[in-house]
Amino acid sequence: MDASDARHRAVIDAAWADFGDDRSIVSMDELSAMVSTNRVYRLSLDDDTSLIAKSSNYGSFFLFAEDHDRLHRTNELLRGGPFGGFMANALVVDGRPFLYYDGEMWVVFYEEVEMRDRLPKILSAGQVSRLGSEIGRFHRACSGVARMIPPPSKTAKSDAVNLFEMLGSRNARDHFGLDRSRLDLVRRHTHRFLLAIHESGYDYWPKMPVLVDWNLGNFSVQTAPDDPDSFELYSRWDYDWFRIESRLLDFYFLSRVSSRTGDRSVFTYGSHTLLEPRFRWFLRAYHEVFPLTEDEVWFLAEAYRFFLLNYVVREGRHFFRYEFWQHLLHDAVDVQLPALESLDLTPLVRELF
CATH class of the missing domain: 3.90.1200.10 (Aminoglycoside phosphotransferase (APH), C-terminal lobe)
Structure with missing residues (x-):
């Protein structure tokens, strides 16, 4: 584990503690594409469920927060229609996406969406x-x-x-x-x-x-x-x-x-x-x-x-x-x-x- 990975994992642990959920993180498996500067992890919890965590430290936290507010609003408005369950939802507190910010890094948690079929690399x-x-x-x-x-x-x-x-x-x-x-x-x-x-x-x-x-x-x-x-x-x-x-x-x-x-x-x-x-x-x-x-x-x-x-x-x-x-x-x-x-x-x- 390099220092950067350790820093991302530490801030995710802090974010989960701040979120206040009774469940504990059993394991944290990295899903990052290793192209972006973001880090993405699957969190396995002690009730046999899982979540996705994304941590970042580039750009502006405040614009990141604004984007997630708009994403959440979009998901809420699409609910009940043909794309009501299409986009993954962020975990919320008091009706707003929960975001953790320590002044340097920030974290958001997403519900893990079900993946069905992948299209082939070259489409017909x-x-x-x-x-x-x-x-x-x-x-x-x-x-x-x-x-x-x-x-x-x-x-x-x-x-x-x-x-x-x-x-x-x-x-x-x-x-x-x-x-x-x-x-x-x-x-x-x-x-x-x-x-x-x-x-x-x-x-x-x-x-x-x-x-x-x-x-x-x-x-x-x-x-x-x-x-x-x-x-x-x-x-x-x-x-x-x-x-x-x-x-x-x-x-x-x-x-x-x-x-x-x-x-x-x-x-x-x-x-x-x-x-x-x-x-x-x-x-x-x-x-x-x-x-x-x-x-x-x-x-x-x-x-x-x-x-x-x-x-x-x-x-x-x-x-x-x-x-x-x-x-x-x-x-x-x-x-x-x-x-x-x-x-x-x-x-x-x-x-x-």
């Missing part, structure tokens, strides 16, 4: 279309409750404004580990994203709960016994990138799940999955359930740009372990952002409109 054509329909249904349900969820403290615009200012600061080179030419390139792309936000009227577009990071390791489905292409979304866990934003932020990861190479663990975030015929199948099925506008489809390029700028460049050092972040950072800056100049989403627009 029928599974791609079915996934599009199911995500359309889920987005439609989230959109239906969005007006009853308080607005967030941070937005895609505020994150981009913050990044733009950081890139122009005196210590930008040391903070990002990029030379001046690369900093200038990232700043140009950040400026372009902010212009797109302004020119599109994005502030007035509908916002709703989005989970952003969709991969085959964080959701399960219920498959029909006689048809592997027919399934329903069954359970979802892992909310590191939850936010209240446009539904478009979900689509890049969904294009990766739909792609001909499948949901791989190779860490590169190229745009090619947005242009594959398979993603057009996904979008067509989604559009039939919860129609997109033409402006939204064109804006998918900007949603992808925001993903690279925010989750790789701005926050990557916190979301990913250092070696993964360095690889992703230089891939994003040297390859993926420059390639955006030639990204043409005309085939997607023609597919739907």
Whole structure:
């Protein structure tokens, strides 16, 4: 057990004691993907039940708490509908998610959701279309409750404004580990994203709960016994990138799940999955359930740009372990952002409109 692991386990023990449950922790088994800086553990309790604990010390506890308040509110509002049991619930005290904070680290406990079937690494054509329909249904349900969820403290615009200012600061080179030419390139792309936000009227577009990071390791489905292409979304866990934003932020990861190479663990975030015929199948099925506008489809390029700028460049050092972040950072800056100049989403627009 390294010092970091010991620190996370200690804060989880303290959090459980503060929660005040009569049950004792019998064992604590790590489930962390070993990519993120978070630590995730399964807690086996003395009554033969189990819970999931997540501990963290990056970013802001207060934004973490806000996200879990919004997640809890979303779950409460979805209750009774087709997705009432889809997302894992945090343990609550007095109707609010229980969060432990020692001034340096924080912990949340989740009920352990039942996992059913996992989709294969490479989906069939029928599974791609079915996934599009199911995500359309889920987005439609989230959109239906969005007006009853308080607005967030941070937005895609505020994150981009913050990044733009950081890139122009005196210590930008040391903070990002990029030379001046690369900093200038990232700043140009950040400026372009902010212009797109302004020119599109994005502030007035509908916002709703989005989970952003969709991969085959964080959701399960219920498959029909006689048809592997027919399934329903069954359970979802892992909310590191939850936010209240446009539904478009979900689509890049969904294009990766739909792609001909499948949901791989190779860490590169190229745009090619947005242009594959398979993603057009996904979008067509989604559009039939919860129609997109033409402006939204064109804006998918900007949603992808925001993903690279925010989750790789701005926050990557916190979301990913250092070696993964360095690889992703230089891939994003040297390859993926420059390639955006030639990204043409005309085939997607023609597919739907």
